[in-house]
Amino acid sequence: MSGDAAMRTLGDNFPVPTFDDSAWVTPKPLSQAKVAIVTSAAIHTTADERFAPGDTGFRFVPRAARDLVLGHWSPNFDRTGFALDLNVVFPIDRLEELATEGTIGSVAPRHVAFAGNQPDDVATIIHDTGPAAAAELKADGVDIVILTPV
Numbered sequence: 001m002s003g004d005a006a007m008r009t010l011g012d013n014f015p016v017p018t019f020d021d022s023a024w025v026t027p028k029p030l031s032q033a034k035v036a037i038v039t040s041a042a043i044h045t046t047a048d049e050r051f052a053p054g055d056t057g058f059r060f061v062p063r064a065a066r067d068l069v070l071g072h073w074s075p076n077f078d079r080t081g082f083a084l085d086l087n088v089v090f091p092i093d094r095l096e097e098l099a100t101e102g103t104i105g106s107v108a109p110r111h112v113a114f115a116g117n118q119p120d121d122v123a124t125i126i127h128d129t130g131p132a133a134a135a136e137l138k139a140d141g142v143d144i145v146i147l148t149p150v
Contacts, residue, residue, distance in 0.1 A: 028105070033143040035098075036108035037061075038133070040116025041082070041089040041150035042071030051115040056124040058133045061111040063092070072150070074117055089150050108142045116150055 001009070027033055042051040044059040051059070051071035061068065068090065070082045081088035092111070098104045112133045114125065137145065 028143050030104050030144070031102055032105045034106045034108050034141050035095055035104050035144045035146060036137050036140070036142040037090060037092065037095065037111040037148060038137075038145045039090055039111070039113050039148040039150060041113060041148065042073075042115035042117070043068045043090055043113045044071055045069070054119060054121065055115050056118065056121055056129055057114075058129055059113045060136070061090070061113055063107055063109050063111070066092075071113075071115060072117055077117070089148055091146065091148065095146070105143075108137065108140055110136075110140065112137065 042055075043061060044051065045061065045065050046067045046069060048059050050069070051057075051073070053073050066086065068086060070077075070079055070089070072079075087093050090111070090113075092107075095104065095107045099107050114129070114133075118125070
């Protein structure tokens, strides 16, 4: 069995949790929604503190920022796509285009980046820094987030 087939078989048989209550809410229509990006690419501006190994914090990325650094510390991470086009991991220019076209209402004033390459402590992100980042985006009036896992 190929690696891909083995992974598909594993996924088909992986237990999935069930929940009594759904966390789903019905968002505004896209044409009225303020949209933010939440990425695990560990990006940050050149002025921000770098992400350290095991860093469970987050960085805000201002809407206009384009002087971004890809903060993954693994030497095995391929940075080629990011080097060629920021939008591969952080599709900010595509969001701006969607706002200009009227497909979305607006682009959020800031976005959020986490370091996705977490070896151990995801509980802190789940219970602390993730909800803190979400509260900040909610305070900014964000209706919808685009998740860009890297």
